[in-house]
Amino acid sequence: MDSLWSVIWSTDFAFSILRVTTPILFAALGALISNRAGIINIGLEGIMLVAALTGVVTSAYTHSAWVGLLCAVLSGVMIAGILAFFTLQFKTHIILGGIAINMFASGGTVFFLYLLSGDKGASSSLQSKVLPNVDIPLLKDVPVLGPILSGHNVLTYASIAAVFAVYYMMKRTPLGLRIRSVGENPHAAQSVGVSVVRTQYTALLLSGLLAGLGGAYMSMGYLSLFTRDMTAGRGWIAIAAESMGRSTTVGTTLTSFLFGAANALANALTVLKIPSELIATFPYAATVIGLLVYAIGESRKRKKAAVKPNEG
Amino acid sequence: MKRKKGLLLATLAVVLLLSACSGGNGGGNASESADSGGASSPAESGKKTKVVLLVPGNLGDKSFFDAANRGMDLLKEQLGAETKVIEMGTDKTKWEPTVNDIASQDWDFILSGGADITEVFNAAAEAYPDKKFIDYDTENPEVPDNVYAMSYATNEVSFLAGAVAALTTKSSMPQANPDNVIGFLGGMDIPGINTFLVGYIEGAKYVDPDVKVAVSYAGSFSDPAKGKELSLVEYNSGVDVIFNVAGGTGLGVFDAAKEKKQYAIGVDSDQAMLMKDSDSEKANLIVTSAIKKIDTAILGAVKKGQEGTLPYGTLERMGFEQDGVGLADNEIYKSVFPADLQAKIEDIKKKLAAKEITVTDASAMETSKVEEIRNSVKP
Numbered sequence: 001m002d003s004l005w006s007v008i009w010s011t012d013f014a015f016s017i018l019r020v021t022t023p024i025l026f027a028a029l030g031a032l033i034s035n036r037a038g039i040i041n042i043g044l045e046g047i048m049l050v051a052a053l054t055g056v057v058t059s060a061y062t063h064s065a066w067v068g069l070l071c072a073v074l075s076g077v078m079i080a081g082i083l084a085f086f087t088l089q090f091k092t093h094i095i096l097g098g099i100a101i102n103m104f105a106s107g108g109t110v111f112f113l114y115l116l117s118g119d120k121g122a123s124s125s126l127q128s129k130v131l132p133n134v135d136i137p138l139l140k141d142v143p144v145l146g147p148i149l150s151g152h153n154v155l156t157y158a159s160i161a162a163v164f165a166v167y168y169m170m171k172r173t174p175l176g177l178r179i180r181s182v183g184e185n186p187h188a189a190q191s192v193g194v195s196v197v198r199t200q201y202t203a204l205l206l207s208g209l210l211a212g213l214g215g216a217y218m219s220m221g222y223l224s225l226f227t228r229d230m231t232a233g234r235g236w237i238a239i240a241a242e243s244m245g246r247s248t249t250v251g252t253t254l255t256s257f258l259f260g261a262a263n264a265l266a267n268a269l270t271v272l273k274i275p276s277e278l279i280a281t282f283p284y285a286a287t288v289i290g291l292l293v294y295a296i297g298e299s300r301k302r303k304k305a306a307v308k309p310n311e312g
Numbered sequence: 313m314k315r316k317k318g319l320l321l322a323t324l325a326v327v328l329l330l331s332a333c334s335g336g337n338g339g340g341n342a343s344e345s346a347d348s349g350g351a352s353s354p355a356e357s358g359k360k361t362k363v364v365l366l367v368p369g370n371l372g373d374k375s376f377f378d379a380a381n382r383g384m385d386l387l388k389e390q391l392g393a394e395t396k397v398i399e400m401g402t403d404k405t406k407w408e409p410t411v412n413d414i415a416s417q418d419w420d421f422i423l424s425g426g427a428d429i430t431e432v433f434n435a436a437a438e439a440y441p442d443k444k445f446i447d448y449d450t451e452n453p454e455v456p457d458n459v460y461a462m463s464y465a466t467n468e469v470s471f472l473a474g475a476v477a478a479l480t481t482k483s484s485m486p487q488a489n490p491d492n493v494i495g496f497l498g499g500m501d502i503p504g505i506n507t508f509l510v511g512y513i514e515g516a517k518y519v520d521p522d523v524k525v526a527v528s529y530a531g532s533f534s535d536p537a538k539g540k541e542l543s544l545v546e547y548n549s550g551v552d553v554i555f556n557v558a559g560g561t562g563l564g565v566f567d568a569a570k571e572k573k574q575y576a577i578g579v580d581s582d583q584a585m586l587m588k589d590s591d592s593e594k595a596n597l598i599v600t601s602a603i604k605k606i607d608t609a610i611l612g613a614v615k616k617g618q619e620g621t622l623p624y625g626t627l628e629r630m631g632f633e634q635d636g637v638g639l640a641d642n643e644i645y646k647s648v649f650p651a652d653l654q655a656k657i658e659d660i661k662k663k664l665a666a667k668e669i670t671v672t673d674a675s676a677m678e679t680s681k682v683e684e685i686r687n688s689v690k691p
Binding site for chain 1: 370371372374378501526527528529531532534535536537538540541542544545546548549560563564567570586587589590591594683687690691
């Protein structure tokens with residue numbers, strides 16, 4: 001058991017939690033914004049994948065990681081825009097639209113990768129750029145905290161900043177208020193002059209932007225290349241994190257970190273004498289426990305609502 | 313007018329999207345997919361040998377399927393054969409109709425390989441007894457009379473990889489640390505991967521009986537981020553060289569190696585050469601790669617088939633003697649890995665070819681036995 005503690009109580013482990021959580025957190029915040037506006041964006045996985053490829057390709061051709069990042073984010077917004085166009089303009093069912101985006105991304109990224117690099121599996125023949133890691137002055141010299149919090153990829157810090165930005169936007173800005181009102185009662189919102197479609201458009205584009213950042217992190221920060229289906233379900237985990245966090249910014253952030261920590265723990269435990277099959281169940285066990293907590297909370301809420309029927 | 317314009321735009325967008333979709337999924341669509349031969353002129357080219365490769369998956373894995381595809385290129389260049397490559401995709405339900413479809417057509421040799429396809433392949437061979445089939449990678453010893461099957465001594469080449477790793481960790485190479493620990497990253501905890509692992513451990517212990525091996529499995533062959541995380545954990549625990557046998561997941565190992573300035577060993581293809589031009593810093597940390605020579609094995613088999621000397625109905629094991637496996641002997645290996653250690657590896661190669669060293673084959677080993685071996689070298 002000694003070695004278990006030495007694995008968990010190490011700065012490397014704490015550092016890895018932040019690193020693992022970043023893409024999940026970005027996508028979960030994206031899910032949150034669209035969900036609060038009343039449309040479930042299940043195309044996050046696909047959006048991340050497209051953004052990951054776009055970032056790699058554009059950074060390789062422009063020799064600039066920042067241009068790559070910008071294009072990756074724009075591509076995320078664009079795909080979300082296409083999704084919004086079909087679901088809001090033509091009333092395609094949002095779930096069908098999301099599935100289409102995911103399938104298009106899975107096959108389409110390989111197709112474009114093949115067109116551009118002659119390769120169907122990985123972008124290792126492209127000289128793509130990587131976004132820098134940032135050492136925070138002063139903080140980096142603090143024992144324990146320094147090695148944990150300093151030296152992360154710039155997008156990891158951006159994901160933390162995004163948490164505050166989303167929190168502020170949802171709570172304190174007119175846009176946040178419109179998004180929440182449209183999500184809770186579109187007819188009421190419309191009756192006071194809020195354009196439901198325009199608000200949902202904005203929400204979907206913002207969720208595309210955040211998922212785009214998550215995708216860019218995958219291929220330009222976390223890793224230095226694009227590979228086929230490299231997001232490997234992180235967009236779906238984000239949707240789970242968002243719903244477990246009950247669509248609140250704080251809850252979503254906490255559950256994202258819970259998933260990140262469970263994954264990091266599973267990774268760290270492989271060096272110990274624990275059967276690999278058992279370790280592989282860790283993230284799922286964490287999900288089950290999380291859902292249990294969620295279910296208990298929900299049923300309590302329902303009981304409360306039952307006691308005070310007038311407010312329901 | 314405005315509405316019409318909008319409708320037109322929408323139709324255009326749908327058409328574009330659909331065409332992009334079908335293009336993207338083209339790889340997975342069996343019957344009308346990539347023709348590497350270019351010319352699809354039938355009938356009159358009767359003299360040319362016609363060879364078709366059925367890929368049970370998609371090309372672009374940088375290792376297994378791509379190596380078979382290179383074999384097809386060799387056939388075209390060296391034998392002037394008419395070749396066609398069909399990517400059957402990952403949907404296994406499509407494999408059987410595709411294989412039967414191809415078997416009913418006019419092909420001289422029908423090629424496929426991999427543990428997943430063997431059953432379907434052999435069934436088709438029995439249904440079409442006048443056609444010739446080559447299974448370029450299988451472990452199944454039951455081979456129909458019109459099928460020639462090959463397997464590779466991955467345990468032997470992993471033995472060499474293990475020897476390289478154990479020598480690296482104790483060497484004076486710039487990034488080697490004093491800890492006597494080497495690493496292994498597997499895609500999944502399955503017999504095919506554990507064959508590599510057991511060979512690797514035996515090879516390492518042959519060089520240095522006290523060496524420790526950190527082992528982890530990613531549980532996926534297409535999650536490079538997971539591969540990087542697991543590698544970082546290994547490197548942080550004192551490992552200074554990792555052997556990856558994890559397909560696309562393994563690409564993450566090289567990212568971790570670059571970040572931590574530690575060594576890695578590639579698999580299936582010469583992975584250092586794949587990255588040499590785009591990222592030389594990363595390539596220089598890939599000491600060598602354990603290669604299955606699927607391409608030359610395919611060339612050799614078809615050549616023998618043309619001459620009529622191919623022993624159908626048998627499973628042949630391609631080891632060092634047959635030049636079926638080998639270590640990547642590239643410029644990086646020659647410059648990074650010290651010369652005196654290279655000599656030691658050459659010595660082991662000779663002993664393997666002469667059968668002076670026999671390596672355990674874990675492909676049919678019980679799980680508990682693998683577990684035992686794994687635990688005996690855990691750091």
